[in-house]
Amino acid sequence: MKKQTSEVQSTAFxxxxxEHRLFHPSKEFARNxxxxxxxxxxxxxxxxxxxxxxxWSDVAEDLYWFKKWKQTKVWKAPDAKWFNGGLTNLAYNCxxxxxxxxxxxxxxxxxxxxxxxxxxxxxxxxxxxxxxxxNVLGKMGIEKGDRVAVYMGMVPELAIAILACARIxxxxxxxxxxxxxxxxxxxxxxxxxxLVITCDAAIRRGTLVMLxxxxxxALESCxxxxxxxxxxxxxxxxxxxxPGRDHWxxxxxxxxxxxxxxxxLPSEHPLFILYTSGTTGKPKGxxxxxxxxxxxxxxxxxxxxxxxxxxIYWCTADVGWVTGHSYVxxxxxxxxxxxxxxxxxxxxxxxxxxxxxxxxxxVNIFYTAPTAIRAFxxxxxxxxxKHELTSLRLLGSVGEPINPEAWMWYYKIVxxxxxxxxxxxxxxxxxxxxxxxxxxxTPLKPGSCTMPLPGVVPEVVDKEGNPVPDGxxxxxxxxxxxxxxxxxxYGDKNRFKKQYWSEYKGYYFTxxxxxxxxxxxxxxxxxxxxxxxxxxxxxxxxxxxxxxxSHHDVAEAAVVARPDDIKGSAIVAFVSLESSKIPxxxxxxxxxxxVASEIGHxxxxxxxxxxxxxxxxxxxxxxxxxxxEIATSGSIKGDVSTLEDFSALEKLRDEDQ
Ligand code: WTA
Numbered sequence: 248m249k250k251q252t253s254e255v256q257s258t259a260f261x262x263x264x265x266e267h268r269l270f271h272p273s274k275e276f277a278r279n280x281x282x283x284x285x286x287x288x289x290x291x292x293x294x295x296x297x298x299x300x301x302x303w304s305d306v307a308e309d310l311y312w313f314k315k316w317k318q319t320k321v322w323k324a325p326d327a328k329w330f331n332g333g334l335t336n337l338a339y340n341c342x343x344x345x346x347x348x349x350x351x352x353x354x355x356x357x358x359x360x361x362x363x364x365x366x367x368x369x370x371x372x373x374x375x376x377x378x379x380x381x382n383v384l385g386k387m388g389i390e391k392g393d394r395v396a397v398y399m400g401m402v403p404e405l406a407i408a409i410l411a412c413a414r415i416x417x418x419x420x421x422x423x424x425x426x427x428x429x430x431x432x433x434x435x436x437x438x439x440x441x442l443v444i445t446c447d448a449a450i451r452r453g454t455l456v457m458l459x460x461x462x463x464x465a466l467e468s469c470x471x472x473x474x475x476x477x478x479x480x481x482x483x484x485x486x487x488x489x490p491g492r493d494h495w496x497x498x499x500x501x502x503x504x505x506x507x508x509x510x511x512l513p514s515e516h517p518l519f520i521l522y523t524s525g526t527t528g529k530p531k532g533x534x535x536x537x538x539x540x541x542x543x544x545x546x547x548x549x550x551x552x553x554x555x556x557x558x559i560y561w562c563t564a565d566v567g568w569v570t571g572h573s574y575v576x577x578x579x580x581x582x583x584x585x586x587x588x589x590x591x592x593x594x595x596x597x598x599x600x601x602x603x604x605x606x607x608x609x610v611n612i613f614y615t616a617p618t619a620i621r622a623f624x625x626x627x628x629x630x631x632x633k634h635e636l637t638s639l640r641l642l643g644s645v646g647e648p649i650n651p652e653a654w655m656w657y658y659k660i661v662x663x664x665x666x667x668x669x670x671x672x673x674x675x676x677x678x679x680x681x682x683x684x685x686x687x688x689t690p691l692k693p694g695s696c697t698m699p700l701p702g703v704v705p706e707v708v709d710k711e712g713n714p715v716p717d718g719x720x721x722x723x724x725x726x727x728x729x730x731x732x733x734x735x736x737y738g739d740k741n742r743f744k745k746q747y748w749s750e751y752k753g754y755y756f757t758x759x760x761x762x763x764x765x766x767x768x769x770x771x772x773x774x775x776x777x778x779x780x781x782x783x784x785x786x787x788x789x790x791x792x793x794x795x796x797s798h799h800d801v802a803e804a805a806v807v808a809r810p811d812d813i814k815g816s817a818i819v820a821f822v823s824l825e826s827s828k829i830p831x832x833x834x835x836x837x838x839x840x841x842v843a844s845e846i847g848h849x850x851x852x853x854x855x856x857x858x859x860x861x862x863x864x865x866x867x868x869x870x871x872x873x874x875x876e877i878a879t880s881g882s883i884k885g886d887v888s889t890l891e892d893f894s895a896l897e898k899l900r901d902e903d904q
Contacts (some may be wrong), residue, residue: 248528248804253715269690270658272667276640280553280687288688288701290570292429296424303329303701303730310581313511315799316538323749325755327728329539330514332485337518337541338381338414341507341580342374354585357559357608358403368403370583373410376403378507380411383499387442387474391416394520396440396472398422398431398458400449401590404478404496405566406576409443413518413537416510420520420532423567424449424456426847428464430530431783434522435469438737443472444496446480452592458805459486477793489642504819507867516540520737521569523675524785525746526777528793532737533569533675537672539730541572541581545680547700548578551669551683552612553641561587562614562643563601568784569675570645573731574614578679593619598626613661614643614669620653621813628660636661642685643669646783647815648773654693672696672771674757675749675785678731681705682769695768702729705769707761714753722775777871779808779816784849786818786858788871794845795820798838800828805861805869806852809878817853819870819878823860830857854878862896 282291295302300319302560307316307330316333345351355373358366368376391394395417399405405421412419420438422431424446435443446460448455459477466472477488478496488495518537522530530622548554552574560579579586587608593601601623605613621629642662644654649670668691672682681703682696689697699705701877707721708714710793715721732755735745750756760775774780777788795804803823808816822838824830835855843851856878862870873896 248789248796248806269692270667271690272687273665276665276667277687278431279555280685281550282685283687285688288685292406292699296508296704298701299727303542306546307538310541310545311335311344316514321727324753325744327539327734328515329536329537329730329734330378330542333514333538334511335514335538335541336414336509336512337537337577337581338377338410338513340409340541340545341413341577342370342377343509345370345583346374350583353556353583355580356403356406356586356588358588359590359604359608359699360402361453361589361595368404373407375405375505376407377410377414379500379503379505380407380505381414382503382505383476384411384415384417384442386499386503387476387494389415389417389442391512392418392517393442394418394438394440396420396422396424396431396435396438396443398424398443398445398462399478399825400424400446400451400456400458400480400664401565401588402446402449402478402480403588403791404446409519409566409572409576414507414509416512416516418517418519420522420615421567421572422522423565423847424458425565425567425849427844428461429845430847431461432465432469434467434530434532435472436650437522437530438520440469441471441473443475444478445475446478447484447486448481450481450591450755452595455481455484455839457484457486463487463489512537512843515734517734519572521572521675523569524787524790526789528787528789529789531739531742531746531786534735534737535678535731536734540678540733541577543571543579543729543731545581547680547683548574548582548584550685550700551581551671551680552614552643553686554579554582554584554612556583558583558611559587559608559638560612560614561589561605561608561610563589563593563616563619564614564645569678570614574645576874580691593622594626597630598623599630599633602631602636605639606634609638611638612641612643613639614645614671616646617644617653618647618782620644620649620657620816621815623661624653624656625813629657631660637665639663639666642666645671645673648771649694649782651693653824658693667691668693670694670696672769676733676755677725677729678733679729681725681729682771692768695764695770697768699769705761707769708751712754717763717765717767720762720772720859721770722751723757723769724751725757726754779806779818780902781808781811781818781849782814783814786846786850790846791818791820791842791850794842794850795822795838795852797845798841800824800834801838803861805871805874806821807871807875807878809875811853818850819854819856819874820852821856821858821861821874823858 314334316330318331321328355370356368520532562574667686671680684697704726791806811817
């Protein structure tokens, strides 16, 4: 990226080594599963495609509606409405619905702090806290439709905050605590948030991540924010409270009562905005609405995780990402399940923290990311083998392709060859899992997310949108709509249409490359656009480039990914400096820190390479393919006849030696 310009190029598909063995669920698992035979799955799938209205209407009946919908599905691509005319409330369905039976006293959230403390919130307690906080929001002048930014660590109050927003119909936008003040500011302004909810600090790997100071910095230029609520996670830390604007959670909660009636919200009422990286420098505010998201997350949690009443379920994602929204908070609570939340790092104080937690709380279902699995492999199986892990019955994976080696390790070392693995493919935009095995049914192939869930119609197509033969690579699209589909990019309907619906008319383009094999199994190979997946986190190369060129010494930057054993991809930035500036190690470090302060630590380039010029085509496009090759292997194959400046290429090669 030059100052002010951005380029989009697509990448080649990477191939995944295939394991040919099939792994079947045990008879015992299959017997007790919600979906317990291939015939049942096939029948459900068929019904969901032939008559989606009936299918989803039946699922929605499991949940509570103040007023029943008139139309189950209204669809004219790209605009979808689900359960149109219905009135409901997501928080009511997560909480109140469970208070009329024994779930009242069941643990809704089991929380473990990184320093080791435990808190258990039953459905009744969680309900009370959410009602109180809903009243706090009212007191702060937050009304239906207002946006509330949430920038917290993994504490139960984060779940309470978003459930309270959902209860009153305020639209939450959770910003991951690892994002910088600058990134927070952009998101607050894009959403036009009136209120920010934060913590004094978060605790991660034994150190403090100072959240409130970052909020203070962001709010220097966030005119829409009127109030800030601060949850005190770390007692002794010193922060500044701005009188009139900032309020302590524990103080303001004292002055409200614990009765609150959930708002009766239209099914299409906006529920949340979650920012995710796209192919431009500006993250997209993915907007989800109430009814469809509720039904889809309820349904997928139940089937994919085979949730039962006596399960302890643990998804390790942070609520700052969509996985945390759908499968730490909403999906499990809609099912009346017990969801475990852990605050900190997997290797604190030692690399067996996760396994310790599993044994301590007798966790039955464990859902994590391939990047974490690869880190566990690196740390050594002895850390796992120190623990029994006999409570586990099901494992899950999400966020990036899982390589078959990591899959096998997960299956053998963690799952002791008795736990099915659900490799779940989905996106912030899809709201809920789209492709996944059903654990009691689907024979597993390591590295494949197997088959579509009911209601999902995927296809692998070529550039023109024609289906490719089984076994060939292509672009993954989804035909038809599904209840938890994103409704728009907040404030940018045109971008929504262009980004997802213009490539293959009327079909949703995922941005992923995939292949379907002869058995109908899907193999998702990763992004085909300029989005990279670093440790399961989506980042736009353009976003990182734009952070780099905002540094006064940088003239131009191009960011590419190279494969990384642990993180999936590592970030490599090619940077050309303003003419008077001299490359140095110090400057490299300064630029890395600059990116961290513009976006967050997760976006810090792993490697920065200075170059006089970047290789470009005659039309001025940066040749990312070449940069990727150089970043990955140091050598260049393929056609370079479109290069504008061969000397640029030579210089890059020289630098490499
Ligand atoms: C990737 C995370 C392969 C994919 C839920 C997608 C996966 C992006 C898988 C979405 C999987 C997610 N196998 N790739 N099981 N799950 N991805 O929005 O590239 O943070 O487009 O949502 O992650 O990332 P996002």
